[in-house]
Amino acid sequence: MTKPPLTLYLAAPRGFCAGVDRAIKIVEMALQKWGPPVYVRHEIVHNKFVVDGLRAKGAVFVEELDECPNDRPVIFSAHGVPKSVPVTAAQRQMIYVDATCPLVSKVHVEAQRHAEAGLQMIMIGHKGHPETIGTMGQLPEGEVLLVETVEDVAQVAVRDPEKLAFVTQTTLSVDDTKDIIAALEARFPAIVGPHKEDICYATTNRQEAVKAVAPKSDALLVVGAPNSSNSRRLVEVASRAGCTYAQLVQRATEIDWRALDGISNIAISAGASAPEVLVNEVIDAFRDHYDVTVELVETAVENVEFKVPRVLRQPA
Template sequence: MPTKTPAEKRAKPRITVRLSSPRGFCAGVERAIKTVEETLSLYGAPVYVRHEIVHNAHVVARLSAMGAVFVESVAEAPTDRPIVFSAHGAPQSAHADAAQRKMVKIDATCPLVLKVHTQARRHVAAGRRVLLIGHANHPEVIGTMGQAPDGEILLVQTIQDAKDITIPDDRPLAYVTQTTLSVDDTAGIISALKNRFPDIAGPAKEDICYATSNRQDAVKASAPGTDLFVVIGSPTSSNSVRLVETAKAAGAKHAMLVEDAEQFDWDMIDGISTIGLSAGASAPESLVEDFLTALASEHTLDIKTIETARENVVFNTPLRLAS
């Protein structure tokens, strides 16, 4: 067999990468991660965190190595160490438990989630029953439902739920939503609720956070015509799962969620000419870079960034740390 020339050895199949922007970390996630880092710096290790600070195994592993200990209940943490509440928010009972145990409590809940909590409490205080649009068992939904006594907030997951839900009395109604939902799916549920309950009260501005909306818009612009669309993110990350659904609905031939380059089946690239790429709001940009590096090792990349918005939102860390 003739020896390949250097040029022939370097020849790689060409692939177009449609890179969605914005993607990856949002301001709420950055704030939550920084809160744990600052708590460790201020109090030393270990620092206890109720639930994963954000839904990403790489972030959790790094913070664990620094001395963060992740628990699912306040009772699992010793009273003499700080406890940080995750970006997803927590029910009022968890905050009460920490206060009753006289623990140092630091709240890293995303400010946009806190806004929904405040809305829900105000509606209940005004005598309204609240319908929460969201996904059962997601920590954000658990936290929001825990802002009021049992039965005051009812969960609506689908359009069919909106049509079928039984309201136990004739009190006025209001709705709030989980912040990481599909914009399009949520619009359909809200429409169904308004059709059935014309007087239902809602937020002046949608509860779905700017970062979730922006990332979905970028995927909608990037996905049409792609052979494969890859979203970097955790399967427990609601906003990441929604991005996969958005890519499929927008016209990607195939869309999938992977945690990182090592978890990706690289045989799927064979014969593909155009790939789309984004990352959920809790996925570090380093995971996107790792994926592109692995892809570039076997392909010549033609990267086209599809930018639909520019984000400059910054949330300060809790006052206890900022002071």
């Protein structure tokens, strides 16, 4: 039986960013150096496939430090942790390795610097997300106020409107964040922003690639996890860019083939914590159903690489 033709637009950049790549490498190198088990506070990155693979090698994932024994290494996830976590680990004389993405650490440093200058912080981010918890936890309670929407800006109660600064979560929608920043600057003209925007290069690049493919696609699938902020933002960006069917899938098994009946083209992207093997799995699934022609749509080339901490580069 002849398969119907399908053009598959493959968005690039997609998938792993330098911070995710580094975090996974840190867990793997820690397992090689100290042997299993190695404990990881929170999912190292938001992807079940990645987490399950590391768990099979001997990583033990926990939510809090008090679940870790003192005599085994612990790794802090790429999303960052409140300042109290490494302090507690040091008090317990634990071996710990911080896998916080350097671009998240940059936001932590900014927040600290503004606080030292006497400024109260406003953070644009998602309540309950580990990165937001980690960034807000760099300063004493009450020093960082969270806003999620333009509406929140109108309600936020600050100590002194003349002494304010803002930072943002690194994985937000670029367009949404612009609107929130505009609202902050309109209400608080003296507010100080970051020297360079906090939304990371990988988030921005993946959103731009999706904007390039979405308007010409009958459907768009983002390979990623439901708890991955940057993956969920890609789905939203695709919908706003004109794609009438944009969905998040973790694996090829989640593809809704009935919803895709009659399409002649589809776009595929992947969140920053989704490995390329899962993208290939999705493409192979489409090859099973269609006569697929793949077209790469590349809007940027990434060559960023972050070094792993020195402790892992030294012999045991």
